[in-house]
Amino acid sequence: MKILFIGSSKYDYLQDILFSGLYKILGSENLKTVNFHKNYFLPLKDYPKNLGFNKKSILTFQPFGLNLQEFSAVVVGSSKPDTFRTFKKLLPKIPPHCKIIYVDGGDEPEIGGDLKRLNVAHLYPNKTERPFDHIFKREYLLNKDYNQNVHPLPFGFNFDRLNKNERLNFKYDVSFWAVESDPIRSKALKMIENEFDCSKNGTKLTQNFSDYNRKGNFYLEELNRCKITLNFRGGGWDTLRYWEVPAMGRFMISQKPGILIPNDFKEGQHIIHPKKDLSDLVEICNYYLENENEREKIAKSAEEHTKKYHSDIVRAQYLIDIITK
CATH class of the missing domain: 3.40.50 (Rossmann fold)
Structure with missing residues (x-):
C-alpha cells in the first residue's frame, strides 16, 4: 500500500x-x-x-x-x-x-x-x-x-535510539525522575523521597522539566543504571517511561494503566503493580532490591516482550x- x-x-x-x-x-x-x-x-x-x-x-x-x-x-x-x-x-x-x-x-x-x-x-x-x-x-x-x-x-519504542551492545552497571537503587503532573506522582514521591537512595539520585518533589540534569541520551543511560524505576501516570495514562525501562531490560514498578494496551505487560511476569493506594510501594521496592535474581528475570522477560510487541x-x-x- x-x-x-x-x-x-x-x-x-x-x-x-x-x-x-x-x-x-x-x-x-x-x-x-x-x-x-x-x-x-x-x-x-x-x-x-x-x-x-x-x-x-x-x-x-x-x-x-x-x-x-x-x-x-x-x-x-x-x-x-x-x-x-x-x-x-x-x-x-x-x-x-x-x-x-x-x-x-x-x-x-x-x-x-x-x-x-x-x-x-x-x-x-x-x-x-x-x-x-x-x-x-x-x-x-x-x-x-x-x-x-x-x-x-x-x-x-524505537530501538534505534539504544546502543544495543551497551549494558551499564547499576548506579542507583530506586528512581522516579518526574514532574508532578498528576496527584499520584506527588503521593509516590512523598512516600519514597527519604527512602533508599532517592534523595541522593534526584528522586524528589517539585521537579521542573526545564531543570532536569538528565536529558537526551544521558537520560536513557541513567535509566539503564537503575535497579528499580517507578512509573505513574502524568497528563495521560501512557508515558514514555512505561516503554523505555523494559526496552532497556530494566525492572519497573508501575501503576496499572487505565487504558487498553494490546499485549500489555503481565503482572509478575514483565512488571509489578503496587496497590492503588500505594500502601505496599516501599515494601515492594525493598523486596526486589533484596531479590536480585527474581528482579532481573522479570526485567529480561519485559525486554523480550517489548521487542516482540511494542516496537x-x-x-x-x-x-x-x-x-x-
Whole structure:
C-alpha cells in the first residue's frame, strides 16, 4: 500500500514512533509526506525528540506534484493544529477509495480532545465533511465505550535510539525522575523521597522539566543504571517511561494503566503493580532490591516482550493490518 503521512512539524511522540515504523516497513517509495519534518529528516534533536528520525527518510518528502489518486490511505498523524490545517486543505481532494486515518496521540481522553484544549476544535471534521475511516487512540480508556472504528494505539519504542551492545552497571537503587503532573506522582514521591537512595539520585518533589540534569541520551543511560524505576501516570495514562525501562531490560514498578494496551505487560511476569493506594510501594521496592535474581528475570522477560510487541515497527504494522482488512 501507499500512505500519505500528514504530521506536525513539532515533535509528537506517538506520531514520531508511528512514522518511524511506517518508514521501516514501506520505505520512501510507499510512504510520502507533504510537510518538511526536520526532526525526521535531519539528526538535529536529542532523545526523545528524535524518535522519528531515520536516515534517508527525507526521500518521503513530496511537496510538489502530489497525486492523491496513487494513495491507499492518508494518515493524519497527530492532534496538533498544524497537522489538521494541512489535512483540511487536502480533505476535499482525497478520493473515495483512499481511506482517511486519524492518530490521536494526545493526553485528552475524548476523541480529538487536544484540539478542544488548544482552542482549535473547529479544525476537526464537521458533520458535513467526510468522517475518518479509522481512529487510533492513545488514551483509549478502559471504562469508556468507543465506536468500532476506534482502536487503541499507545506509545511504543524505537530501538534505534539504544546502543544495543551497551549494558551499564547499576548506579542507583530506586528512581522516579518526574514532574508532578498528576496527584499520584506527588503521593509516590512523598512516600519514597527519604527512602533508599532517592534523595541522593534526584528522586524528589517539585521537579521542573526545564531543570532536569538528565536529558537526551544521558537520560536513557541513567535509566539503564537503575535497579528499580517507578512509573505513574502524568497528563495521560501512557508515558514514555512505561516503554523505555523494559526496552532497556530494566525492572519497573508501575501503576496499572487505565487504558487498553494490546499485549500489555503481565503482572509478575514483565512488571509489578503496587496497590492503588500505594500502601505496599516501599515494601515492594525493598523486596526486589533484596531479590536480585527474581528482579532481573522479570526485567529480561519485559525486554523480550517489548521487542516482540511494542516496537515502532510493530505499532506501524498493527495500523496497516487494521486499515487493510
